[in-house]
Amino acid sequence: xxxxxxxxxHQVTQMGQEVILRCVPISNHLYFYWYxxxxxxxxxxxVSFYNNEISEKSEIFxxxxxxxxxxxxxxxxxxxxxxxxxxxxxxxxxxxxAPTEAFFGQGTRLTVV
Amino acid sequence: KQEVTQIPAALSVPxxxxxxxxxxxxxxxxxxxxxxxxxPGKGLxxxxxxxxxxxxxxxxxxxxxxxxxxxxxxxxxxASQPGDSAxxxxxxxxxxxxxIFGQGTTLQVxx
Numbered sequence: 001x002x003x004x005x006x007x008x009x010h011q012v013t014q015m016g017q018e019v020i021l022r023c024v025p026i027s028n029h030l031y032f033y034w035y036x037x038x039x040x041x042x043x044x045x046x047v048s049f050y051n052n053e054i055s056e057k058s059e060i061f062x063x064x065x066x067x068x069x070x071x072x073x074x075x076x077x078x079x080x081x082x083x084x085x086x087x088x089x090x091x092x093x094x095x096x097x098a099p100t101e102a103f104f105g106q107g108t109r110l111t112v113v
Numbered sequence: 114k115q116e117v118t119q120i121p122a123a124l125s126v127p128x129x130x131x132x133x134x135x136x137x138x139x140x141x142x143x144x145x146x147x148x149x150x151x152x153p154g155k156g157l158x159x160x161x162x163x164x165x166x167x168x169x170x171x172x173x174x175x176x177x178x179x180x181x182x183x184x185x186x187x188x189x190x191x192a193s194q195p196g197d198s199a200x201x202x203x204x205x206x207x208x209x210x211x212x213i214f215g216q217g218t219t220l221q222v223x224x
Contacts, residue, residue, distance in 0.1 A: 031210055043157070043202065043214040056209050091156060098210025099144040106156035 002026040004105035006092050012111045013082050021077045021108045023092030032075045033093040033102065034067065036060070043091065049075065050098070082112045115140045119203055119215035126193055127223050134188040134218045136203030141181050145206040148177050148188050150199045151217065157202065161188070193222045 005024045013019050025032050034046040047057040049067055066078045075094075079086055089109050093102040116139045126132055136146070145164050149157040161170045161177040163186065169178040176189040186203060200219045204212040 033210070033212075035212070042216050043204075043212075045211050045213065048210055056211055089154075093157075093212075095210060099206045099208055100210070101145075101147065101159060101162045102206075102210065102212060103159060104149075104157040109154070 002103075004092055004094055004103050006090075006105035006108050008108060009106065010109045010111070012113060015084060015112055016081050019079050019082055019110065021079075021090050021092075021110070023075045023077075023094075023105055024073050025075055025092065025094030026096075026103060027073070029094035029096050029103075031055075031095045031098045032067075032069070033095075034077045035091045035093065035104075036088040037091065037107075038085075038088045046077070048098075079110075082110075084112050086110060087112045115143075115205060115207070115213045117203060117205055117213050117215035119201075119218050121218060122216065123219045123221075125221040125223065128193060128195060130193050130222075131189070131191050132193055132220070134190070134201050134203075134220070136186040136188070136215055138184045138186075138205050138213075141184050143181065143205040144208050146177075146179050146186050147204045147206060147212065148175075148186075149202040149204065151202055152199050160201075190220075193220075195222050195224050198222050 032049040037043045048055045064080045089107045092105045095102045120135045148160040163179040174191040200217040202217045204214045
């Protein structure tokens with residue numbers, strides 16, 4: 001069964017460092033999303049991406065964040081200069097159209113120390 | 114601004130019991146509502162999607178209903194099993210595909 005895969009599963013980084021979280025969406029999907037979940041809190045929308053551009057972003061998604069689809073299979077989230085409060089589980093999701101059922105990856109736990 | 118609330122926050126039941134999880138949302142202008150399961154430290158597994166034109170969806174022992182006008186959805190789990198223990202998340206979907214999540218109901222089913 002097709003699935004969304006995320007790497008790495010856990011990343012520890014020092015405050016101020018840049019991190020790139022990677023996702024491989026389901027192959028025929030066209031809409032891509034990043035969400036995050038700070039420990040004990042709700043899952044929050046960060047950004048959606050379609051046709052090689054951001055279609056919507058939340059107020060959390062400031063200039064420190066960027067997304068890219070560098071090739072036909074990967075979808076990445078970059079955090080330029082990590083802060084302690086960026087520590088969270090980051091989920092990638094994809095769908096074949098919008099709105100419709102979204103499929104989520106297993107997440108990357110980012111720990112900023 | 115859309116807000117999604119889930120009640121109760123936590124629930125503990127003996128095995129075999131039928132149970133209902135509740136989800137409410139403030140803005141009825143939704144496209145879909147999706148229920149997810151999340152195991153500790155893991156990703157989100159989609160359980161059921163209800164389109165805004167539908168009243169309910171069923172999958173195995175799970176049945177989800179949607180009353181868009183009153184801003185409510187319920188997830189009914191029949192004959193609960195210890196393997197059902199997890200956090201259940203409700204999310205409403207806008208026309209752009211963005212999901213807004215509730216805080217979840219953590220379910221424990223005791224053998």
